[in-house]
Amino acid sequence: MPKNGSRITYLLQRYASKTCSREELEELFAYIASQPEDSTLHEFMETAWQEQQPGATVPDVDLNSVYHNIIPTTPVKRVFPFRYAAAAALLLAVATLAFLWQRPNRTSPQDLPAIQQPVAVISPGSNKAVLTLSNGATITLDSSGQQVISGGNGNQITQQNGQLVYGAAATADHIQYHTLSTPRGGQFRLTLPDGTKVWLNSASSLRYPTAFKGAEREVELQGQGYFDVAQNAAQPFKVKVNTVEVQVLGTGFDIMAYGDEATINTTLVSGAVQVKSGNNLQRLQPGQQAVFNQQSHALSVQEADVDKITAWKSGLFVFNNMTLTAILREVARWYDVEIAYDTTPSTELYGGGISRSLPLADVLKLLEANGFNHFRIAGRKVIVLP
Incomplete structure (x- = not known):
């Protein structure tokens, strides 16, 4: 469906201003569906996004x-x-x-x-969270903050807008634990001391050590988080969610474990994970989801719509x-x-x-x-x- 750039620009401007007729809307969507790589479309998207972000x-x-x-x-x-x-x-x-x-x-x-x-x-949620240190002190984080926080093991902890980044611990003689919590209407990103990246959705929390010692790296999640785990075969990564454990080496996966949901869902994007509850152990392949029923305690595996599940990120x-x-x-x-x-x-x-x-x-x-x-x-x- 060949069209000149001025026509597409006109239709996009009409769309953005919500003045498209139905016929114009169908014409625009049909063109985008057939020409998704059109440079005019991408320039418009970039400009519109920059205006809002x-x-x-x-x-x-x-x-x-x-x-x-x-x-x-x-x-x-x-x-x-x-x-x-x-x-x-x-x-x-x-x-x-x-x-x-x-x-x-x-x-x-x-x-x-x-x-x-x-x-x-009522505006949508934004980047905001509360960091609770091992001594109980709390630090409020938001989308605009820039600060350096002293960690208990000599970590340099840096808040960079909507994310918190931990440096490697200078000492690890006494492991301390921090908790990052997002309220309802909040989200935040976190880079752990080993380089693992975590996206926390609203009404969620992650408890983690300021340095990883021992045979494994273990954190505790409530709510929903997406993990991009730094590979370290000698020190497997484990996420604990109530009575469910997710064991990984290096992988990307999403865990949804809200208290008001009937199930705890672990969805594998890449790599491999094992999900354990009691004596039940399930190994996932990319594109699969482990579903733990919080009432019956049954653990099953099903195919998952990965893009839908991780779209919140x-x-x-x-x-x-x-x-x-x-x-x-x-x-x-x-x-x-x-x-x-x-x-x-x-x-x-x-x-x-x-x-x-x-x-x-x-x-x-x-x-x-x-x-x-x-x-x-x-x-x-x-x-x-x-």
């Missing part, structure tokens, strides 16, 4: 892969209507609110009173056959809100994606426009309505 580069994420299976092959009651999924994903990468085609006989989101009433804007909610209640648990943690139900939520399944950089009201509009439930914001509470 000064100094940052467009996230390194395979968005075509993220959205490859976003429209399920099995029937579901509702999905977000991204007819050109990969195309929509490219524009979601620059945190632009996607247009939605309305289903017949559905009320337009602009006409819905539930979330159109004047309310305080790149600023996206990605849903694939998810119920509204499961989605709202993620929303509650990221926006630090309470979810209250004035009705029984629908059991329809959702597919699609939403940028995590949008205000809460915009996320709820997208869910409203594609489901049966409405929402009302009251302070920091989201009330689910019929």
Whole structure:
């Protein structure tokens, strides 16, 4: 579908200003889907991202892969209507609110009173955390901070914007433990003394030593984290989550272990891990997920949508056959809100994606426009309505 640059630029500008007609939108998405490497598209994405994230580069994420299976092959009651999924994903990468085609006989989101009433804007989460030292002292961290913190074993600990970096310990005679905790509405990155990189999602914590001694490197996780483990065959890396242990040598994997979720999920991206609970030991291959049921204590292995599960690292909610209640648990943690139900939520399944950089009201509009439930914001509470 050959087009000149001025036409594409025009369509992109119309999209960004939310003035596209449906015909123009279909024309733009069809072109992006057929020409994803077009230089005009990439220049637009870079410019739009810089306007919203000064100094940052467009996230390194395979968005075509993220959205490859976003429209399920099995029937579901509702999905977000991204007819050109990969195309929509490219524009979601620059945190632009996607247009939605309305289903017949559905009320337009602009006409819905539930979330159109004047309310305080609830912004998305950001880089923030609390570092608890071995003596109980706490240090507040945020996205703009730059500081050097003295470690208990002579580590130089540096806060660099949204991440905390540990240098190697000068001494390791007496191992001390630190805990990095993210609140609801927060996320943070951490580089451990061995070079292992950890991404902590909202409402999560990681307890770790300031130096790794002995036969293994062991940390304790609550909530959700992604690990890029520094290789050291002589000193295996272990993550403890309640009664579950994840043992690795050098690999990338995600663990989701929130208390309000029914399962603890370990998803392997690369390398190999072993997941152990009691006498049950499961070895994962890349693309597999170990699922531990927190009630029955059963441990099983299944194939996993890795890109969907790790999309939070790149600023996206990605849903694939998810119920509204499961989605709202993620929303509650990221926006630090309470979810209250004035009705029984629908059991329809959702597919699609939403940028995590949008205000809460915009996320709820997208869910409203594609489901049966409405929402009302009251302070920091989201009330689910019929």
